Amino acid sequence: MKKSLMLYLFLLAILMNIFTYMFYSREVKFENERYDKTTKRLRDSIDLVSVKLSDADYFSLEHNENAQNYFDNSASGGKVILYEKLIPAVTEKLLDLNENPNGNPYTGQDIIDGKKFIINKIKVLNHRWIIADYSNGELWGEVLLKYFVDDKENITFEVNQNWLYQK
Numbered sequence: 001m002k003k004s005l006m007l008y009l010f011l012l013a014i015l016m017n018i019f020t021y022m023f024y025s026r027e028v029k030f031e032n033e034r035y036d037k038t039t040k041r042l043r044d045s046i047d048l049v050s051v052k053l054s055d056a057d058y059f060s061l062e063h064n065e066n067a068q069n070y071f072d073n074s075a076s077g078g079k080v081i082l083y084e085k086l087i088p089a090v091t092e093k094l095l096d097l098n099e100n101p102n103g104n105p106y107t108g109q110d111i112i113d114g115k116k117f118i119i120n121k122i123k124v125l126n127h128r129w130i131i132a133d134y135s136n137g138e139l140w141g142e143v144l145l146k147y148f149v150d151d152k153e154n155i156t157f158e159v160n161q162n163w164l165y166q167k
Contacts, residue, residue, distance in 0.1 A: 067128075091122050097119075106132075108159045121133040141162060
């Protein structure tokens with residue numbers, strides 16, 4: 001009787017090991033499949049975001065080789081202006097004009113209700129154009145600017161068009 005009890009316990013232990021092995025091997029397979037699906041979905045999302053970012057940066061001096069070449073005057077004996085240094089210089093100069101007591105003159109707006117307009121965000125589109133967002137805290141607008149860089153690397157601006165949104 002003791003021998004048959006040991007045999008039954010031994011068979012029960014083997015069956016428990018088989019069921020445990022099957023359970024955990026299927027769980028690992030399930031987790032691997034879930035991991036693969038999640039990874040694929042995340043890669044697809046990253047690819048989509050990359051394409052959207054590429055599309056958004058299409059109009060950007062940083063990604064426009066023709067506009068970058070505009071600042072390369074080395075063939076005619078002139079200087080080369082690096083766009084990597086030009087973009088921050090243009091942005092800084094335009095934002096420094098926000099300190100004007102009458103507001104930034106390149107918003108194309110006068111003071112309204114005692115609040116001056118300042119430029120908040122700037123995007124250098126190419127070798128000639130800048131788009132900027134401006135506000136006075138209550139009203140918001142956008143402006144399209146021309147900018148010019150002379151041989152001495154002086155930067156000047158000109159308002160081309162501006163738009164003030166309604167409240």
